[in-house]
Amino acid sequence: MRKVLLTGAGGFIGSHLAEELVRRNVAVRAFVHYNSMGSHGWLDSSPPDIRQEFDFFAGNVCDPNGVRAAMKGCDAVLHLAALIAIPYSYHSPDTYVEANIRGTLNVLQAARDLGVEKVVHTSTSEVYGTAQFVPITEEHPLQGQSPYSATKIGADQLALSFERSFGTPVTVVRPFNTYGPRQSARAVIPTIITQIAAGVRKIKLGSIHPTRDFNYVADTVGGFLAALDSRAAVGEVINIGSAFEISIGDTARLIAQLMEAEIEIEHDDVRVRPGRSEVERLWASNAKAQKLLGWSPRFGGVEGLRKGLEQTIAWFTRQENLSRYRVNSYTL
Known part of the structure; x- marks a missing residue:
């Protein structure tokens, strides 16, 4: 059974993705943010038969030692952990640099050293800023119009640099505006x-x-799973949007x-x-996802x-x- 480390597992998209991985008979090490209450986020609400399958690891992606410990024994990494609230990024941009850039670097360094088979890094449509042309393809210029989007641009470029510099098998998935339960x-x-x-x-x-460009969470999850299984997607940035x-x-x-x-x-x-x-x-082109991943939105x-x-x-x-x-x- 393949084992996947999923960072941000207790969050909105992460919890849906964790559950679907279990349904597909993938072993999941669920990296959740450490807290004194022992909460696993939305995974505490997962169906009992699914929740019992998670291998929980409580930590913080800003801690390189914790990230490395969590990744040991895993074949692949789905990196979703990030600070995502745009308004809070105006208030406390330093925390976004630490979580989004430093946290991503920690994941990449551990993945390189441990030789994992695949890293799927999570981007965001916010990195494009206001559309200069539509539909937005992956070749659209990047514009940091908030501290949040600027840190995600930095994280994306770090992820791609590890593939180019060290051959780390990285794919950057760029979801547009995901919505749904939780x-x-x-x-x-x-x-x-x-x-x-x-x-x-x-x-x-x-x-x-x-x-x-609103994307239902089940479609976003499907995009991540398709990227995880695609060799053709290594070194690529791929939009996941409804078009x-x-x-x-x-x-x-x-x-x-x-x-x-x-x-x-x-x-x-x-x-x-x-x-x-x-x-x-924001209006996505999903032609590349259809071509490389065989993915298209059901919603x-x-x-x-x-x-x-x-x-x-x-x-x-x-x-x-x-x-x-x-x-x-x-x-x-």
Whole structure:
């Protein structure tokens, strides 16, 4: 049985990916962020028959010794651990340099020294900044429009440099805006759903004109798994996106329609990025993923978005899930 180290395993995408790996009979060493409560994040909510299969390792990717210890005995690495909240990166950029750049370096150094078969490094569509052309291919210029995106550009380039310099078998997966069950309410889709589910009808949002390419979490997971198994993807950057764009405002109205709610959108200054930092447009080309990975979205286009939103709404509107979220406060 192949063994995979999954960093960021307790997070939104990581937890879905960890569960799917177990379903596919892959042994998972789940690297979760150490905390005094012994929490494994969302993996504590996994079905018992799946949760019992995880080999948990509590640590911090900023610690090279811990990363190396976690990686021993693993055949491959899926590196998802990162600080991802864009607003908090304005507040504390130093922590993003440590987690996203230093943490990635620690993973790469250990992978090189231990000779793992594959490293899949997680990028983000934010590295492109506002689209200069659409759909956005992997050749699009990189623009650091926030401290978060700048650190992810640095991490991506480090990962690619290890493949070029040392032959470390690295693939960079670049997901566009993933959504689905378990996502933090810092993201726009959970923000909208949780407010409506709590009975709010004046929905507080930041800028609503930017467009995004929303990707349902099951499709993102599928992209990671395809990259993990692809030899052709070594040394490559690969977009994982739905190839469909929609504005934040239209997304809010679609969610309201699906939830049968009449809403009014209120502008909330605290949720607005600095003007030149806002990414105005994202729309992915996924042609390379189709060619190299044989991957294409199952939730593509407007109908796929509706289907993914229906599943997301169903999860968030269960009381045991909705109660986890602080609907009336904004978290950086």
